[in-house]
Amino acid sequence: MSATPAETHGHAAHDHDHDAHHGHEEPHGSFKGYMIGFILSVILTAIPFALVMTGALDKNSTVVAIFAMAVVQIFVHMVYFLHMNTKTEGGWSMLALIFTIVFVLITLAGSIWVMYHMNTNMMPMTPRQAAAQFGG
Amino acid sequence: MSTTTPSLYDGDRPLFHLAEEPHHPDGHSTMLGFWLYLMSDCLIFAALFAMYATTAQSFGGGPGPKELFELPLVALNTAMLLFSSITYGFAMLVMEKGNKGATLLWLAITGLFGAAFLSIELYEFSHLIHEGATPQSSAFLSSFFTLVGTHGLHVTVGIVWLITLMVQVGRKGLIPANKRRLMCLSMFWHFLDVVWIGVFTFVYLMGVAR
Numbered sequence: 001m002s003a004t005p006a007e008t009h010g011h012a013a014h015d016h017d018h019d020a021h022h023g024h025e026e027p028h029g030s031f032k033g034y035m036i037g038f039i040l041s042v043i044l045t046a047i048p049f050a051l052v053m054t055g056a057l058d059k060n061s062t063v064v065a066i067f068a069m070a071v072v073q074i075f076v077h078m079v080y081f082l083h084m085n086t087k088t089e090g091g092w093s094m095l096a097l098i099f100t101i102v103f104v105l106i107t108l109a110g111s112i113w114v115m116y117h118m119n120t121n122m123m124p125m126t127p128r129q130a131a132a133q134f135g136g
Numbered sequence: 137m138s139t140t141t142p143s144l145y146d147g148d149r150p151l152f153h154l155a156e157e158p159h160h161p162d163g164h165s166t167m168l169g170f171w172l173y174l175m176s177d178c179l180i181f182a183a184l185f186a187m188y189a190t191t192a193q194s195f196g197g198g199p200g201p202k203e204l205f206e207l208p209l210v211a212l213n214t215a216m217l218l219f220s221s222i223t224y225g226f227a228m229l230v231m232e233k234g235n236k237g238a239t240l241l242w243l244a245i246t247g248l249f250g251a252a253f254l255s256i257e258l259y260e261f262s263h264l265i266h267e268g269a270t271p272q273s274s275a276f277l278s279s280f281f282t283l284v285g286t287h288g289l290h291v292t293v294g295i296v297w298l299i300t301l302m303v304q305v306g307r308k309g310l311i312p313a314n315k316r317r318l319m320c321l322s323m324f325w326h327f328l329d330v331v332w333i334g335v336f337t338f339v340y341l342m343g344v345a346r
Contacts, residue, residue, distance in 0.1 A: 028228070028232055029225055029228060029229065031226075031229055034222060034225035034226070034229070035222075037222075037225075038218070038221070038222040038225075041218055041221075042218065045211075045214055045215075045218065045333075045336075048337065048341055049207060049210075049211050049214075049341070051345075052207065052341045052344055052345045053207050053208075059345060059346060062345045063342065063345055063346060066337050066341045066342070066345065067337065069337075070333050070334065070337035070338075073333050074330055074333050074334070077221075077326060077329060077330045077333070078330070081221055081225065081329070082323060082326050082327070082330075089167065089168040089171070092168055093168060093171050096171060096172055096175050097171075097175065099175070100175040100178050100179065103179060103182070104178060104179065104182040107179070107182045107183060107186050108182060108185060108186050108189065110186075111186035111187070111189060111190055112186070112190060115189075115190035
């Protein structure tokens, strides 16, 4: 962030010096950037809703399509609204984000995998099935 | 200090002192710290999403997503949150230009969209509970209310924070500290929109589609 006149105004001189040297580099959005992000988000929200509400595709294609568009939209939000890039805070923001994504994926995939197997191996029975199996 | 902590001396080498404490500009690490908080918040939502995923089929004989969810309402809700994201973006743009009045105006609009989102969500919740689909009905509904409710709670806190900052900006103007706070809230607000993408895709659309 280059120190703009508005920001340095009212700072002590040495403060201003620091700002110029190792001032933070918060990325700022532009009107264009926000509008691109907004329009992409609207499109990426409208399509999955339309797909599910009209049932245009078969079930599996719909599920794949809405997930794919959610991933793209999250990416769009990260870039255009949260201004993520590899330069922010000397790369530490990106590192924290990558660590979090890995952690989230392990949490989700692990939970779904384990619980799916438990459900298949310990199939809950209806009273009728239980009666048939155990002669109740 | 030197008399009370003699163990810090190593032979005849003097204790190392900086002539001057390194000066960091006020709040220079706030943005990174806040980002780390958001990432930890992300882990909370990951756990809630995982819980929802594992119980999404456990209806306990109660109603499922197809009977309960009204997609037009969810679409309206999603639109409210998306509009609030772009209006917050506009607030940041006019803040950069130092325009206090316009910043307050865009923040107020953002707050109204946020409040609209919350109202629709509360209407949906009360409607569900009125139909008998309470959090106690099934594991699916317990995790649904927990996941969506936690997101709603975050939005509520965000609105309280937004009003607080509007008062502060109104009183002190766009001083560097207030700008920093507005940037933190900006990250928080956009982060909640990112989480909502997961909610409407994973909970509502998936629930109705399959």
